[in-house]
Amino acid sequence: MIRVIQRYDFSAAHVLARPEWTSERNRNVYGKCANPAGHGHNYRVEVAVEGDLDPKTGRVLPEGMIDALVESRVLRPLDGKFLNRDVPEFVQVVPTAENIARHIWDTLAREVTPARLASVRLVETRNNSVEYAGDEELV
Amino acid sequence: MIRVIQRYDFSAAHVLARPEWTSERNRNVYGKCANPAGHGHNYRVEVAVEGDLDPKTGRVLPEGMIDALVESRVLRPLDGKFLNRDVPEFVQVVPTAENIARHIWDTLAREVTPARLASVRLVETRNNSVEYAGDEELV
Amino acid sequence: MIRVIQRYDFSAAHVLARPEWTSERNRNVYGKCANPAGHGHNYRVEVAVEGDLDPKTGRVLPEGMIDALVESRVLRPLDGKFLNRDVPEFVQVVPTAENIARHIWDTLAREVTPARLASVRLVETRNNSVEYAGDEELV
Amino acid sequence: MIRVIQRYDFSAAHVLARPEWTSERNRNVYGKCANPAGHGHNYRVEVAVEGDLDPKTGRVLPEGMIDALVESRVLRPLDGKFLNRDVPEFVQVVPTAENIARHIWDTLAREVTPARLASVRLVETRNNSVEYAGDEELV
Amino acid sequence: MIRVIQRYDFSAAHVLARPEWTSERNRNVYGKCANPAGHGHNYRVEVAVEGDLDPKTGRVLPEGMIDALVESRVLRPLDGKFLNRDVPEFVQVVPTAENIARHIWDTLAREVTPARLASVRLVETRNNSVEYAGDEELV
Amino acid sequence: MIRVIQRYDFSAAHVLARPEWTSERNRNVYGKCANPAGHGHNYRVEVAVEGDLDPKTGRVLPEGMIDALVESRVLRPLDGKFLNRDVPEFVQVVPTAENIARHIWDTLAREVTPARLASVRLVETRNNSVEYAGDEELV
Numbered sequence: 001m002i003r004v005i006q007r008y009d010f011s012a013a014h015v016l017a018r019p020e021w022t023s024e025r026n027r028n029v030y031g032k033c034a035n036p037a038g039h040g041h042n043y044r045v046e047v048a049v050e051g052d053l054d055p056k057t058g059r060v061l062p063e064g065m066i067d068a069l070v071e072s073r074v075l076r077p078l079d080g081k082f083l084n085r086d087v088p089e090f091v092q093v094v095p096t097a098e099n100i101a102r103h104i105w106d107t108l109a110r111e112v113t114p115a116r117l118a119s120v121r122l123v124e125t126r127n128n129s130v131e132y133a134g135d136e137e138l139v
Numbered sequence: 140m141i142r143v144i145q146r147y148d149f150s151a152a153h154v155l156a157r158p159e160w161t162s163e164r165n166r167n168v169y170g171k172c173a174n175p176a177g178h179g180h181n182y183r184v185e186v187a188v189e190g191d192l193d194p195k196t197g198r199v200l201p202e203g204m205i206d207a208l209v210e211s212r213v214l215r216p217l218d219g220k221f222l223n224r225d226v227p228e229f230v231q232v233v234p235t236a237e238n239i240a241r242h243i244w245d246t247l248a249r250e251v252t253p254a255r256l257a258s259v260r261l262v263e264t265r266n267n268s269v270e271y272a273g274d275e276e277l278v
Numbered sequence: 279m280i281r282v283i284q285r286y287d288f289s290a291a292h293v294l295a296r297p298e299w300t301s302e303r304n305r306n307v308y309g310k311c312a313n314p315a316g317h318g319h320n321y322r323v324e325v326a327v328e329g330d331l332d333p334k335t336g337r338v339l340p341e342g343m344i345d346a347l348v349e350s351r352v353l354r355p356l357d358g359k360f361l362n363r364d365v366p367e368f369v370q371v372v373p374t375a376e377n378i379a380r381h382i383w384d385t386l387a388r389e390v391t392p393a394r395l396a397s398v399r400l401v402e403t404r405n406n407s408v409e410y411a412g413d414e415e416l417v
Numbered sequence: 418m419i420r421v422i423q424r425y426d427f428s429a430a431h432v433l434a435r436p437e438w439t440s441e442r443n444r445n446v447y448g449k450c451a452n453p454a455g456h457g458h459n460y461r462v463e464v465a466v467e468g469d470l471d472p473k474t475g476r477v478l479p480e481g482m483i484d485a486l487v488e489s490r491v492l493r494p495l496d497g498k499f500l501n502r503d504v505p506e507f508v509q510v511v512p513t514a515e516n517i518a519r520h521i522w523d524t525l526a527r528e529v530t531p532a533r534l535a536s537v538r539l540v541e542t543r544n545n546s547v548e549y550a551g552d553e554e555l556v
Numbered sequence: 557m558i559r560v561i562q563r564y565d566f567s568a569a570h571v572l573a574r575p576e577w578t579s580e581r582n583r584n585v586y587g588k589c590a591n592p593a594g595h596g597h598n599y600r601v602e603v604a605v606e607g608d609l610d611p612k613t614g615r616v617l618p619e620g621m622i623d624a625l626v627e628s629r630v631l632r633p634l635d636g637k638f639l640n641r642d643v644p645e646f647v648q649v650v651p652t653a654e655n656i657a658r659h660i661w662d663t664l665a666r667e668v669t670p671a672r673l674a675s676v677r678l679v680e681t682r683n684n685s686v687e688y689a690g691d692e693e694l695v
Numbered sequence: 696m697i698r699v700i701q702r703y704d705f706s707a708a709h710v711l712a713r714p715e716w717t718s719e720r721n722r723n724v725y726g727k728c729a730n731p732a733g734h735g736h737n738y739r740v741e742v743a744v745e746g747d748l749d750p751k752t753g754r755v756l757p758e759g760m761i762d763a764l765v766e767s768r769v770l771r772p773l774d775g776k777f778l779n780r781d782v783p784e785f786v787q788v789v790p791t792a793e794n795i796a797r798h799i800w801d802t803l804a805r806e807v808t809p810a811r812l813a814s815v816r817l818v819e820t821r822n823n824s825v826e827y828a829g830d831e832e833l834v
Binding site for chain 5: 696697698699700701702703743748751752753754755757758759
Binding site: 009011012013014032033035037038039040041042079080081082085086125126 | 148150151152153171172174176177178179180181218219220221224225264265
């Protein structure tokens with residue numbers, strides 16, 4: 001078992017607020033990120049996949065497989081977008097770093113076979129990041 | 140003469156588009172950054188100031204002067220904001236990296252006396268940045 | 279369970295030496311870090327916390343909770359200090375990266391409830407870091 | 418138990434191709450990395466070691482032990498080299514990031530006693546890295 | 557006048573040696589980089605271009621112009637290659653960082669009109685880089 | 696003319712305070728850096744040298760020349776030291792980033808012939824740096 005970690009970047013806007021809450025409550029819960037017009041980030045995604053080393057090729061995964069998957073399932077839908085408005089997933093769900101990481105995990109988890117998705121790390125600013133490794137059941 | 144460079148970060152959303160243009164024309168001029176709902180970045184600002192070294196203190200600038208100036212004039216108005224909507228300057232002017240850098244320069248240029256603002260660098264993504272050093276006349 | 283990692287920075291001086299040892303023995307054990315007058319570092323601290331995602335807020339922790347805790351318990355006592363002289367903990371205990379990481383862990387471990395402190399990483403130079411995750415019992 | 422992570426860098430060339438395969442097959446398996454003349458990278462190696470903290474010294478490992486080991490066993494044989502030609506290990510084994518990480522693990526695993534090698538991370542480009550933690554048996 | 561800086565990456569192998577010199581002389585002049593089989597780097601290229609800000613678009617350059625130019629003229633010929641063997645320019649000229657930077661400058665200098673190429677910086681390792689800004693005459 | 700930039704790192708402690716001033720005045724002038732016991736940093740030094748390209752070697756400087764110079768004149772005297780106590784230059788002169796950069800410039804300026812020292816950049820924290828390029832006369 002060896003772990004392969006690939007890094008990707010996308011830029012997106014979001015608002016952290018629940019529409020049914022008052023702006024004061026949203027401000028209390030989300031701080032300045034509750035600004036109604038929104039703000040944005042350069043997100044960095046680190047996708048870690050574990051699998052067996054093919055003794056012939058010396059690789060865990062076919063060339064470009066993760067790149068293609070992340071490009072079509074993650075970057076195309078999220079890069080250059082306003083998450084709360086352009087991405088169906090985040091119309092109802094608040095696009096916190098935690099929820100974005102979980103969404104990327106859910107999107108990729110069943111696609112990396114026969115390898116196994118080990119974790120998704122989402123770096124939101126140079127000071128904040130989250131890491132999600134799925135539910136025990138999935139593993 | 141010695142140059143002091145201080146680095147700051149803010150997160151903001153923007154749309155690159157001129158309202159009077161068709162969305163096709165905006166897409167041609169600004170690429171995916173023309174997405175009407177907007178997207179965002181973690182911006183990094185590097186403010187470079189030149190001045191004489193005070194032989195007593197060994198400093199070019201009073202302690203915390205640039206920090207206070209950038210905090211009140213740049214970060215508070217821009218951090219956590221949607222530039223085209225929340226910032227008067229960018230309601231009419233398209234908030235490209237170039238225009239944001241020039242705006243920060245204009246905001247700070249007359250305030251750093253007796254030192255001299257040498258340049259403002261705005262890093263928009265890990266691959267793109269702009270640097271503005273004012274007009275010849277200002278220098 | 280999701281992991282949130284937040285990064286902080288502080289600058290401090292230290293000496294690596296045991297007062298009861300000869301300077302030759304200290305030099306053997308700690309290399310150039312045993313210089314009696316001391317030297318210093320920009321330390322980076324990465325605090326990782328694990329907890330359940332609040333389904334309403336999409337957050338693991340209340341806004342600003344870790345920031346406030348680290349600010350008052352870690353940065354204020356350590357930033358801008360000479361660890362062996364200014365910090366009671368390190369008058370007797372040699373402030374190696376290992377001991378600093380453990381001290382930060384001990385300081386924070388009981389405070390992040392109901393979440394769980396997952397690890398403390400202390401980056402001392404661009405080439406050296408340590409990571410501490412507590413004793414089994416604590417977990 | 419505390420983990421110490423040390424970072425090292427080396428620069429090397431490699432070709433990803435199996436000599437017995439056609440160049441078309443190698444191109445399919447390895448993409449542009451199959452270029453027969455070779456290409457190269459600045460590799461970054463992060464060696465993580467776990468052990469008990471010596472209560473006297475506050476250290477997990479003797480001063481400079483990992484540095485000396487990595488210098489003689491990893492950097493001297495690999496730095497500035499064409500892996501497929503200059504390094505016996507990689508004359509038969511394709512020097513993918515996975516195989517290089519495993520080779521560094523195998524080289525170091527029995528040498529860091531009484532501590533334990535926890536993982537070897539090899540960063541090949543700013544977007545790709547692998548991490549190897551040995552076989553269960555070894556642990 | 558505003559300066560736009562764009563960053564690109566490529567990975568290549570090279571040998572620093574003049575074929576007509578003895579290996580001892582090459583070793584004296586180029587150190588370990590003279591290893592006859594070659595070694596390699598992840599090169600980072602920072603292309604800086606200066607021009608007037610288009611008051612309508614707020615941009616110095618048409619969208620994607622530098623990207624397309626660097627992709628076709630710099631990255632495609634150099635990325636994944638052994639410079640001394642695969643790139644005609646470097647069959648005779650030793651591919652030092654200095655010569656690679658100058659080659660990239662020469663390749664781009666006449667193509668960025670009506671803007672002006674301001675400098676090419678080539679970062680070879682995390683400790684070494686060169687910057688070339690052309691001959692006076694060219695400017 | 697081409698510019699070569701080399702990066703070095705050292706770790707040191709310092710106090711920013713003038714002994715003849717009250718601690719209140721020092722605190723006003725230097726902020727928390729006036730802490731009497733001292734604090735420290737990982738300093739990064741970027742030495743930029745300009746010179747003519749040797750058409751035979753493709754290099755501006757003899758292999759290892761800047762490394763040897765910086766090692767003996769800058770790193771050995773400053774790395775692992777308490778600047779105000781261990782370094783004669785800084786017993787009287789307050790070791791601000793500005794003064795350290797100027798000291799490194801003065802130390803190196805006459806030694807890099809026939810090339811020319813172009814600038815010394817000293818990065819003190821991830822947010823603060825200074826750059827010194829000498830007096831006009833020296834150039």
